[in-house]
Structures are given as structure tokens and as C-alpha cells.
Amino acid sequence: MDGKARVPRYDERMARSNRQRTSRRAVYETLRRKVLTLELPPGAALSENELAAALGVSRTPVRESLILLSQEGLVQIFPQVGSFVSRVDPAKVADAQFLREAVELAALDDLPAELDADLVEELRRNLAEQERPGLGLEDFFELDEAFHHALLRLSGHGSAWATVVSAKGHLDRARRLGLYDTATPTGFAAQHVEIFEAVLGGDAALARSAMRTHLRAVFDDVERVRARSPELFAKDTGSVPVRRNVVVWE
Amino acid sequence: MDGKARVPRYDERMARSNRQRTSRRAVYETLRRKVLTLELPPGAALSENELAAALGVSRTPVRESLILLSQEGLVQIFPQVGSFVSRVDPAKVADAQFLREAVELAALDDLPAELDADLVEELRRNLAEQERPGLGLEDFFELDEAFHHALLRLSGHGSAWATVVSAKGHLDRARRLGLYDTATPTGFAAQHVEIFEAVLGGDAALARSAMRTHLRAVFDDVERVRARSPELFAKDTGSVPVRRNVVVWE
DNA sequence: CGACCAGCACTGGTATACAAGCACCGGTCG
């Protein structure tokens, strides 16, 4: 049990197996999507057993996914009690807003003199897509994500996006509420164009200003929604908890 | 199985059970500490079975802890192959540096006109501790963490610290290498004082400048260490992987 | 001697079984 033991080597070629299609990953992505799209509304009870049965797997991958979501703050786990989709906590939303603003503005300061042509082209196509008539809300969100991510890559900080994504879960849910409410993402698309053109023109100050305005507009939207639908937000006014959230697995 | 089913309610009083002392949490904290202190060096093989036996628990909490550490980027899991302590990836170190700088500088812009007296006092005591003679390196790191965290709280963004902490794992390990190398954290303590006094004086620009200098100094230290001990860093110069790292569980 | 190849030991992924604990329900007692 000593001499012949296989000692795994830390080899770089292992990096190939990055995209593992394990069932944990599938469950995690499914649950995360359902939480962010509000298909699993804030406050909903998540039973490991129910989820496992519904998804056709055992408790293990479900449980591990919940733990990951819990670390992201999208789910809260109370031992021996239950797991729940987190309420939208205004404090956490504000934190996500702060963090996102800090990162995205700082990135604009690091823009290189010579912009990557491929990325610029990608951004251009993205913006064109955003103004396509009849664009669905989910599509817009996808484009919005890609736009901000590409902007970060433009300054060489693309991998910082992952951290932003993880932190802005609460913000995303709140934004989604806001956009479902207003149903007018066209204003945001225009702001995207404004930012992009400032970046292209090399006007860092203008880009910063436009970006800040854009991000703040999103945040203000959240505050407006909160005034209208306080039941989805965490308690800070002594609101009564929702008694039951019906979850339908299609 | 329907009418009498217990439906857990999302109740705020559940928040009391925040500090659960489950064995998963214990294992997670132990492993994280060992990774960050380099007691588990970058590249070390982590066998779920060995860890479980060594820590006196089953594979389950060990496995869940590794998954969490994996999401933080401190551990890499390769299915059917093995789990390893991540090498210090220069790109990730740079990302953490960028994110930290962005957040901490942005926080300085949000300092209120009237500083919280308790926090100021806490910072003052912290700085005094930092200059205590015979201070151990671990103690200094603890004080350093507390200092930066308190500064964030001073601007009302204390909870953003958690995100920074999670993201800067790689940076921490690299910093630790640097400080073990130089063994002169006194310079950093002086920079802390400089930042603090600028904050007290209400000179935001000076505070920003001092903070940037401070954080950059830390980062430069990392680069210096990397030139000296490349084997702990991820490949980018075709370095040969370490074959074996002996792990002693006291 | 070198290339090949089958077996083996170990890996993490998943499924399942058991344990500890909380919350609700309903009967009971004051």
C-alpha cells in the first residue's frame, strides 16, 4: 500500500477536461437558471428530495449544487429545516451594484491604446442584435451579459467577469423584475451604444460617465420595483413571509 | 402525503442558525487555511479518501469542501484523476489584484463626511498592533485583513469584502510567499498608516494614491517571488510539474 | 532492447442508508 500506490501527477494536459458534463453541473446550471429567471421565486422552498426526484438524479448532485448556490448567496440552507431561494436582499443588491460599478469602471481605465479588432467587431454585432425588433427579454439579457463581458475583455480583465457574475446574482434577479415590469430594454441598449462609442473614440472620461449612468439606471430600476413588489425582497420593513410558493417542474 | 405535508416557511428567525458548526464547515475551514498558509503547497495531490481518514470524517464533508474550494479556484478537481491544490496562476493573481484594487479604491470614493468613530478607533488600535515588535507573520496577515476590511466598512461597503476575500485566494498565497521571502512586513505597516491618515484628513485623492501604491507594492512583491520560485506557479514557461508533494498531517 | 498491452489500484461521481434535529399537528390538561 506504499510503494505501488499510484501518485497522480499534476499535469497541464488535464486542463482539457474542463468542460465535464457531470450531472452535478447539469443540475447546478438548471437550478441557477431557474433561480435567476425567477421561475423559482425568492422564498421558494427547495427540498433536496423533491428536486432529486424531479430531476431524475439522486440527492448527491442536487445537494452539492445547492451548496454551491448557497455560497453564491442565491440559496439559503438551514440545517434540519430546509433550503430556500434567497429573498432579494437590498443590501446585497447594493453590494453587487457597488462591486460591479467598481470593476467595470476600473476596467475602462485600463483600455489599451490599440483595441482588439475582433472584440470590437463582436461588440458591434452585439449592439446590432440588441436593436433587432421583436427581441425577447431573455435574448436581451444574454446580449447584455455578453456586451459587458466583452467590454471587460477589451481591457484585458475578462476573467474578472466570473467574479462579477457570481456576485451579481441578487442584482440580476432584481434587474429582471425591473425589466419584466417596464418591458422597455430599449433605453439600456441605447446606453450601451453610447458607452461603446465613447470607448471607440478613446474618450475614457466619457466612457466612464456613460457607464456609470448606465449602471445607476439599472440600479434605480431595482429600487422602483422594490417599492412596488416588496414581498420578493428580504425583510427590512417587517413584511410577512410568503406562506407558500408553488413550484411547477413543467 | 398531501394535506398533512409539512411546508417549511421561510422565516427570518432562521437567520439565527448562521454559525452552524457542521463538520463540513470545520473541514472546509481547515483545508482552506492549510492551502492559504502553504501548508498544503500548490500542486499537492488531495485524495478525498486520505483527507477523510486523516480528518476523521467520511468522504462526504471532505468532498463538499473540496467542491467549495474548487469554486474559489484554490483547488482543481479532475474527475477520475484526482484533486490538487491549484498552482498560483499569474493570470489569476493579476485578476485578483485588479479586482481588489478596483473595489478598495472605489470604496475610498464613497467615504462619508462623518467617519464612524468606533471604526476609526478600531483602525487605530489595529495599526498600533501592526507596529508591535516581535509580531509574527500570521498575526500580521490577520491584522492586514482586518485593516482592509475595516476600511471597506468605513465607506459602508463592508459586505463586499467577502467577495474580495473569495477572489483573492491566489493573491493571498502569492503574498504569503513574498512576505516569507522578505520577512519585512514593516514597510506595509507604514503604508497602512499613510492610507489611514489620508482618510482621517479627508484627502480622498491622497488616500487613493497611497492605497494604489500599497496594493501595487504587494503585487510587485509577488512578481519578484515568481522569478525566484517558479515551480509554485502555473506553467507559462514550460516548467516541469512537481512530481510529488509530501503532505504531513502532524 | 523497445513498444505494446492487459490488468490493477486508485480516482472522483453517484446512489443509497442511516442519524440527528426541527416544526407542525392534535390531543390533553388546567
Add this chain to the structure above:
DNA sequence: CGACCGGTGCTTGTATACCAGTGCTGGTCG
């Protein structure tokens, strides 16, 4: 009628068993 109090069914936490896949090892064959 209200407060108490134990039973009961759920919850998550942990331990264990089994599985598919992978790299090493060592013998074999050209």
C-alpha cells in the same frame, strides 16, 4: 377556551456502497 406536550413526518447532515473511468505497472512479444 388556552397553554402545554408528545407523536410524527419532514428536513438536512453524514456515512457507506457501488460505478465508470484513468494512469501506472509490469509482463510479454516482436
